[in-house]
Amino acid sequence: MNGRYPPKNVLGQLAIVLHAHLPYVRKNEINSLEEDWLFQAILECYIPLLQSIESSKKENPENTKLTISLSPTLLSLLNNIQIQETFPSWIKTRNDFLNELPLKEKNASAFLIKNLNDKYLYWENCSGNLIEKFKVLNNSGNLDILTCAATHGYLPILRENPETIKGQINTAIRSHENIFETKPLGIWLPECAYYEGLDEILFNSGIRYTILDGHGILNSTPRPRYGVYAPICSKKGVAFFGRDSESTLPVWSAKEGFPGDKVYREFHKDLGWELPLSKLQKKGISTKRPLGLKFHKITDENISLGEKEFYLENEAKNKAAEHADAYLLARSKQLEKLTLSSSFKPLLVAPFDAELFGHWWYEGPFFIENILKNSNKYSIKLTNLKEFLIQKPNLQICDPSPSSWGQGGYHNYWINDANAWIVPEITKAGSTFVDLCLENFNNDLSLRLFNQAARELLLSESSDWSFILRAGTTTELAKERIERHLFRFWKLVEMIKNHSNINFKFLEDIEEEDNVFPNINIDDWRK
Template sequence: MATGDLALVLHAHLPYVHSSEPGSLEEDWYFQALLECYLPLLEVLESAGADPLQRPRLSMGLSPTLLSLLSNTELSARFGPWLAVRQELLHQAPAGHTAAAANVAQLLGRASHAWQLCGGDLLPRFQRLQQAGVLDLLTCAATHGYLPLLRDSPEAVRAQLLTAVREHQRLLGVRPQGIWLPECAFYEGLDRLLVSCGLRYAILDAHGLLHGQPRPRYGVYAPVCTPAGMAFFGRDSESTLPVWSARDGYPGDPSYREFHRDLGWDLPADELEQRGIPCPRPLGLKLHRVSGRDCSLDAKQPYEPGEAQRCVQRDAVHFLQGRARHLQRLEGAMDRRPLLVAPFDAELFGHWWFEGPQFLGALFRQAPSQGVGLVTLRETLSRGDALQLCQPSPSSWGQGGYHNYWLNDSNAWVIPEWNRASRAMVERVSRGVGSEAARELLDQAGRELLLAQSSDWSFILKAGTTTDLARERIQRHLGRFWRLLEAIDGTAPLPEGWLEEVRREDALFPLLNAADWTRLPAPPPPP
């Protein structure tokens, strides 16, 4: 039996994709994540938590923008009709895909029933799981801003953090202690800002700890603490690769469901238009299996749910046995209980890898018999073990390990725009707010600045997918920001109805406080 623990950590995040018009591509992102990821994950966690023979434990970040979407009643009202359209379109499934179509129909039906049962409000379900000790809920930066690239104005970083903490407490009822740093990105001095905002622990990629000063005695197999009082956990790549990699890991198994082949690409455009879908796009109706590493999309075979389920059980046991062997090796080399930290994007489980929630359910069932203890990050710290003092290294979990995915030829143009807007916000707030009307305008300017800073748009620009959408979103929010600042100073009055429309579209973070951008005192000189 291994003596050690495994901490599974998921990060659930979507950019703020609320649209006043139903049927948008961005709305599809959210609804597909609900259908394939968030609802199935809750179902698995609740089922495991109700079983006295299991001890499910999971740390999970819920980004403030995702919380805003989950609490949006207008969006919630659209999800049922969205499901109904897909139930209708599923009747167009080609012959030979009976089992796959039945599997999707069952998924749609369960989602519809679960949505009605909770009144379209998932947040109480997350709260109950945290109260039961199953979940340790973390926050994130307000709009998933890539913090190392906002550091030119530390007030901008502080505003991202304070807004996140308030929103988490408002919607989930407790102040967060842990944070999933966007892209696990860290820079020198960030730990002091995190602690000043009431946060106590976060996750970094392995090199963030291994290149720290001094190098941690236990590597990534125990948390460290900075002199400012912030604890950091390091990612164990050996525990993430089998799950993360579509090519070399479990999701690439020929029996699992194929992500890229979707009925939305196969149906006639006029069939889609009749149901309010303006052009061919993924619908979340996937009927094929991976079939083989080099198999073309046209040659994919029908999905067989029974065979995929057998693979899930096999892969869960294989994963746990690998972790048990790893812990046994560490046990002989450490004088404390070793910890394996395995962080993932939550959307991997169900959206990108359809069987992912079932895999987690199998892990929860099998972990006791395989000798692997499951823990949350908060549980680990609550044991009171002494932590080594260490100053982590600048790092991220992005391609290249540092900041180049968010700072390159495709997206570098936005960095000076963020910085110019942040400096203007700090300067205007530090002069004093003035009237109540000016305060409201300044608060809305803060929302637009935060929305423009979302790392999702920079990521899309680099990835080269929906680049026009990403560029338009950045420019829209920055344009609104500057217009609001001009209106505050009286240089350009707002057109009639403009402010109301902006507030309706960007109606998030009701507790946002423009004072968060008040100029910070200069840091003391180095000794």
């Protein structure tokens, strides 16, 4: 490991990595559950994180460093004009609900009304173009923005047809380059899932680094000299960073970590569950569901939701600042123990789902802001993965181990009794499409059919639906999504094989509805 970087007075480095992803929301899906997922993430996570990073950059520009992956489907949504035009009315609906509350509840939710308006003002000031905000921070080096697989496909279950994996990765790279005007060097593997040989596909696509769960590094061959505290490099030339569980547990765990503190906002008590259905329906919301309107605190995890006390924002912010200091102090002590010699400066890699910060843990962005602003006090150099590799450290050559960061550490969460039926369905579709792509396209209509079939195949491969089926939440929605995209895929395949029977109305409708990846290239699926 190169001893010139970071400076000698620094104990080591900390790389916080955030993974931001949401599944594709089809056109005209207004007032849907999927639209709520997106808008709540924009309001509670993406805007607050941008504000925190920008605020820290003003005070501590050299140590304001984060890595963030923005999945291609999420970028397509943030770049969608219809969504940008719909967000204001979504905000107004929630403001209306809060302003119509009885006086006691309205006073308790005053902080929420203020925050709604504050985040909407930020949105208005950038004309809804959050991507440009991320781009500025990427260009300044404060952010290292990674790509992800195109539709967050779980790559190990696609390995029977390597071309389908190439389709996922190369579509993502092309989408990222189209938006950010630069090719990504790093990728977030969906669910940090890795299998032997994937590094060769990554390298050939131009990817040079990614992140695995800790055991993906620790079980490498040979066993890494520095464990997860330094990246390794595969024989194919891809660097792998390993998750440090000690750096993530205090944030991941609601029971053992910070997010479960009694002064923080209670996630499960939402006004959407408490308002009469008739009132929701007047605003175009057809079913009871969370609205993102929460103004009670955890209070005590053992009491019922009905007994939760009102949330006090200043109390929670003070606690988040305390927790940020406690986190930095613990990392400082950890780095001090790990510093084996003056020539070794350990690196702690702490990856999280971005939506944890703000959506699941409402105070999360404020916690991040305090980490960014105060890390210097604890002799910790914040870095991002690209910046670390630019220093040209000497990396040990190892073959990483198959792994994931899902429950059980491997692939069983995506191959089990609840969702294993998906695997043969998408495998068959992938094989058929790869074989079809061997043909030459003889006209623009053929290419149009192939392009849309590729989109439907990618959308059917999304790991979100497998995850939902295993978790047992909105399972009907997940099943419907998979079956819809596969039905459309096979209908398009039928048209490709039988040019005399083209249903142009069907083609036009799904082109409009599943309008994603405009620069899709069928060559990505060719052997």
